[in-house]
């Protein structure tokens with residue numbers, strides 16, 4: 001009984017979180033340094049509900065195909081990317097959408113990890129990726145110039161610094177009510 005209800009909630013939730021057929025510009029979306037973010041995968045993994053996690057992945061594949069939701073690149077290695085909104089007044093970050101995105105778009109969204117942590121920097125080195133590779137992909141996807149990246153980057157850093165001064169509550173939308 002519970003399981004049946006749970007699945008129903010998942011379906012409703014999925015339709016809210018996955019908006020297919022729309023494309024979005026690639027943005028640098030830095031999470032405040034005070035947030036120890038738990039990804040949806042980590043939550044499902046911890047609750048030993050990986051079969052439900054597989055359902056989410058399958059649903060994403062059905063709706064978005066094996067393409068990156070942001071840049072459209074076909075790939076068999078797509079990441080489930082979380083899109084957060086920030087309620088700066090109440091310091092709550094809210095999970096609003098999830099999508100399949102390619103490796104580069106995924107990395108650029110979370111540039112804080114790759115540029116600012118020792119582990120991230122080391123990983124990039126091992127992968128043979130440079131800052132220029134990130135910027136090139138960003139400009140290609142957004143059809144913009146280097147100075148546009150610079151503008152977005154500086155804005156993202158300013159916002160990140162301001163938000164990193166505070167603790168944040170994480171709201172996983174309706175996902176939280178089923179856990």
Ligand SMILES: [Zn+2]
Pocket residue numbers: 068069070071072073101102103104105106
């Ligand atoms: Zn992409």
